[in-house]
Amino acid sequence: MTDSSGTDIVPAWVMTHFGPYRVRPATAHAPLALEPDPADPAPTILGTALAGPDHAVRIRRPAARAGWLKAMEAGPAADGRRANDHRGRRGAEPFVQLPWDEALDLAAVELARIRRTHGPTAIYGGSYGWGSAGWFNRARVHLHRLLGAAGGFTMGTGTYSHGAAERMIPHVLGMDFAAAAAAAPDWDQIANRTGLILSFGGMPLKNAQLDWGGVASHRVGAALDQGFARGMRMVTVAPVADDAAAQGKAAWQPIRPGTDTALILALLHELDAHGLIDEPALVRLTSGWPVLRRHLRGQDGTPPKTSDWAAAITGIPAGIITALAPQLADEAAAPDGRVLIAMAWAVQRHQHGEMAVWAAIALAAALGQIGLDGGGVGIGYGAGGGFGMPQNGRRPGLIGPLPNPAGMEIPVSRFADALLDPGRRIIHDGRHITLPEIRLVWWAGGNPFHHHQDINRLRRAWARPDTIIVQDMAWTSAATHADLVLPATGPLERADIGGGLHGPTIIAMQPRHPPVGEARDDHAILAAIADRLGCRDAFDGGETAAAALERLWADYRAADVSLPDLATLRALGRIDPAPLHAPAGIRAGRLARFRADPATAPLNTPDGRIMLACDAIAAMGLASHPVFTPPDEWLGAAGAVARFPLHLLSPQPATRLHSQMDHAGPSADAKLDGRERIDMHADDAAARGIADGDCVMVFNDRGACLAAARICPTIMAGVVALPTGAWYDPAPADTGPAGTDARGRPVCRHGNPNLLTPDTGTSPIAQAPSAQSCLVEIRRIAPEMARRLAPDPYRIPVLIDRPTPFPGRDLPRPSDPRA
Numbered sequence: 001m002t003d004s005s006g007t008d009i010v011p012a013w014v015m016t017h018f019g020p021y022r023v024r025p026a027t028a029h030a031p032l033a034l035e036p037d038p039a040d041p042a043p044t045i046l047g048t049a050l051a052g053p054d055h056a057v058r059i060r061r062p063a064a065r066a067g068w069l070k071a072m073e074a075g076p077a078a079d080g081r082r083a084n085d086h087r088g089r090r091g092a093e094p095f096v097q098l099p100w101d102e103a104l105d106l107a108a109v110e111l112a113r114i115r116r117t118h119g120p121t122a123i124y125g126g127s128y129g130w131g132s133a134g135w136f137n138r139a140r141v142h143l144h145r146l147l148g149a150a151g152g153f154t155m156g157t158g159t160y161s162h163g164a165a166e167r168m169i170p171h172v173l174g175m176d177f178a179a180a181a182a183a184a185p186d187w188d189q190i191a192n193r194t195g196l197i198l199s200f201g202g203m204p205l206k207n208a209q210l211d212w213g214g215v216a217s218h219r220v221g222a223a224l225d226q227g228f229a230r231g232m233r234m235v236t237v238a239p240v241a242d243d244a245a246a247q248g249k250a251a252w253q254p255i256r257p258g259t260d261t262a263l264i265l266a267l268l269h270e271l272d273a274h275g276l277i278d279e280p281a282l283v284r285l286t287s288g289w290p291v292l293r294r295h296l297r298g299q300d301g302t303p304p305k306t307s308d309w310a311a312a313i314t315g316i317p318a319g320i321i322t323a324l325a326p327q328l329a330d331e332a333a334a335p336d337g338r339v340l341i342a343m344a345w346a347v348q349r350h351q352h353g354e355m356a357v358w359a360a361i362a363l364a365a366a367l368g369q370i371g372l373d374g375g376g377v378g379i380g381y382g383a384g385g386g387f388g389m390p391q392n393g394r395r396p397g398l399i400g401p402l403p404n405p406a407g408m409e410i411p412v413s414r415f416a417d418a419l420l421d422p423g424r425r426i427i428h429d430g431r432h433i434t435l436p437e438i439r440l441v442w443w444a445g446g447n448p449f450h451h452h453q454d455i456n457r458l459r460r461a462w463a464r465p466d467t468i469i470v471q472d473m474a475w476t477s478a479a480t481h482a483d484l485v486l487p488a489t490g491p492l493e494r495a496d497i498g499g500g501l502h503g504p505t506i507i508a509m510q511p512r513h514p515p516v517g518e519a520r521d522d523h524a525i526l527a528a529i530a531d532r533l534g535c536r537d538a539f540d541g542g543e544t545a546a547a548a549l550e551r552l553w554a555d556y557r558a559a560d561v562s563l564p565d566l567a568t569l570r571a572l573g574r575i576d577p578a579p580l581h582a583p584a585g586i587r588a589g590r591l592a593r594f595r596a597d598p599a600t601a602p603l604n605t606p607d608g609r610i611m612l613a614c615d616a617i618a619a620m621g622l623a624s625h626p627v628f629t630p631p632d633e634w635l636g637a638a639g640a641v642a643r644f645p646l647h648l649l650s651p652q653p654a655t656r657l658h659s660q661m662d663h664a665g666p667s668a669d670a671k672l673d674g675r676e677r678i679d680m681h682a683d684d685a686a687a688r689g690i691a692d693g694d695c696v697m698v699f700n701d702r703g704a705c706l707a708a709a710r711i712c713p714t715i716m717a718g719v720v721a722l723p724t725g726a727w728y729d730p731a732p733a734d735t736g737p738a739g740t741d742a743r744g745r746p747v748c749r750h751g752n753p754n755l756l757t758p759d760t761g762t763s764p765i766a767q768a769p770s771a772q773s774c775l776v777e778i779r780r781i782a783p784e785m786a787r788r789l790a791p792d793p794y795r796i797p798v799l800i801d802r803p804t805p806f807p808g809r810d811l812p813r814p815s816d817p818r819a
Contacts, residue, residue, distance in 0.1 A: 129446025
């Protein structure tokens with residue numbers, strides 16, 4: 001890269017979740033632009049969406065909702081409580097723009113009041129979401145550090161992405177989710193060793209475009225192609241064909257959504273019935289096989305798990321199941337044979353999704369493949385570009401959390417339950433939890449109106465707290481439904497360090513655009529509030545962001561003195577250091593060492609072996625081994641299907657990261673008439689008089705949304721797929737009955753599938769989301785009605801100025817008896 005005089009200059013870089021991008025600064029003739037890394041074998045354009053930071057949807061000044069601000073000005077009653085009759089107007093009132101000092105005072109006063117009046121567990125530190133790819137600018141961590149330093153809070157535990165697997169894997173493999181992912185075969189092993197992949201849920205390359213912390217090199221497609229060229233076979237079992245199946249490189253076997261466990265049990269039955277189980281491996285490496293075998297054979301009072309039994313559940317012909325089992329066994333028994341059981345995260349986002357994870361591990365164990373390079377099991381291939389990436393032994397030097405004095409945790413997907421039903425007792429992985437009464441919600445980054453299920457239910461729950469504070473870049477639905485909104489900077493507006501997680505690349509991220517409006521870094525916002533509450537020393541020791549970056553890099557360099565200092569890193573812009581092999585072997589080789597000698601390298605389970613039966617699971621009132629339990633909503637539920645005959649899947653989008661940058665070019669360009677597209681089988685569309693491109697209404701008893709129909713040859717009949725992430729866009733009241741569902745609730749005009757998905761936990765193990773267990777119906781919308789309900793998802797609230805300052809600045813300190 002050269003400047004206008006032809007002099008060489010160091011390229012500027014930014015790390016995103018989509019990978020590294022070169023930054024071309026704005027000039028008099030062209031706006032700021034991002035270019036994918038030219039060294040990337042399969043770069044994606046999605047990160048270029050960040051190149052328009054000064055979008056109309058950005059939050060430019062602190063603002064407070066008018067009704068909440070009036071209640072704050074009135075002050076609390078003698079018992080410390082405030083008037084709360086304004087809460088039902090969230091999302092419908094104008095916002096008053098405020099000076100920063102006033103906004104920070106308001107946040108500090110209200111945080112102190114809630115803790116003083118209701119206790120620390122009444123404060124929910126939200127901030128669930130991906131945020132920035134940097135080491136320091138991690139909104140969730142900074143928020144939790146503040147709330148912990150100020151006395152404690154209730155936090156969400158687990159994820160919406162792989163919550164069921166997170167809780168099941170430790171019971172079965174004796175390691176946490178991240179360790180199990182690290183121990184799964186990597187893409188180099190798959191490309192060079194794997195003979196047969198049985199993939200439940202597929203490996204869509206759209207998901208491999210991104211991963212938390214950035215994908216330094218997009219290699220998934222190339223690794224699969226290398227394996228196919230070598231003769232590797234792959235069977236994709238999914239309602240939708242993935243890239244390999246759609247291109248004819250893999251066999252596609254459609255399956256009814258939510259029935260993968262039944263298929264796996266039938267495969268185990270076939271292997272057992274024909275003597276194809278690797279019995280020596282089961283004896284050495286597992287416990288509980290006799291218990292599971294009794295279930296497979298129907299010796300426990302249940303039907304035998306035959307191919308015919310599974311065919312009636314899965315919709316897969318019995319002959320196909322019968323033929324698949326010996327294919328797996330033959331490959332596993334061959335010299336250097338390798339079978340990989342791969343499962344996408346979508347499979348465990350069904351009701352009882354934990355059992356699918358358990359069954360997949362059991363199948364890999366029965367084939368004797370766990371611990372072999374290129375064989376075994378992996379829960380997450382195709383879920384992100386980082387899963388399966390060869391480890392480099394380097395871990396990013398992330399800023400870490402602080403202890404939470406309140407010690408209260410609830411599953412993240414049970415957030416609405418806590419708001420709606422405080423005091424309710426739930427079981428979560430053996431713990432009995434009493435849901436707290438939440439009075440203040442603070443969300444820094446993330447958008448629950450995207451990722452939470454049953455948005456109409458969430459809206460009811462969202463009206464319950466006294467105060468909701470949202471700290472973000474953009475006027476998301478969470479922000480427009482908040483009480484106090486604090487504008488945060490984006491990745492191009494602040495300094496950070498990025499990379500070092502999925503590949504060697506490390507980037508010094510420098511500000512490349514001025515902060516939009518009055519936006520401040522998340523750390524700066526929260527540090528100012530910590531100052532007001534008298535807990536700054538506990539929050540960050542008074543450390544500036546610049547000093548924190550110096551410290552994080554110094555700590556990181558301590559493991560490798562060949563790395564440059566931070567000033568040099570910034571001068572270089574980017575480095576690609578060599579791997580550190582020794583740390584990589586510790587994580588990646590965990591199952592291999594266990595396989596080689598279970599006695600000296602046991603797993604962290606009760607007997608040191610893989611658990612195919614588990615008393616701890618049985619103690620939660622569940623079966624002690626993998627079982628198939630029909631979800632409440634699936635294509636075999638006769639009563640439900642009579643009303644809602646289509647199974648809705650809500651996969652990750654190909655054009656954005658969840659709901660991030662939905663307003664930007666890559667996402668907007670993929671919509672039709674401004675609406676998200678829903679994939680349908682031609683037969684389902686024809687039966688409803690729907691043509692490609694028609695506006696349709698997707699509905700069930702939970703809600704309704706509009707979308708644009710797309711006739712898709714790679715989706716099975718009876719199933720439709722509407723990606724997540726279209727910003728919630730409720731039809732305004734002036735659209736009349738046309739803009740409401742059967743129960744009078746606003747229709748989402750933009751295509752957010754979480755108007756339809758159930759807000760129920762997977763099981764008492766994880767209490768994770770079961771969004772994929774969802775039945776709907778679809779009908780065509782006439783063109784004139786579609787035009788009347790044209791989407792407008794990026795509108796911002798009415799903003800007004802108020803010169804009168806907030807009068808109350810009496811802030812109780814942590815040492816104050818009032819605190």
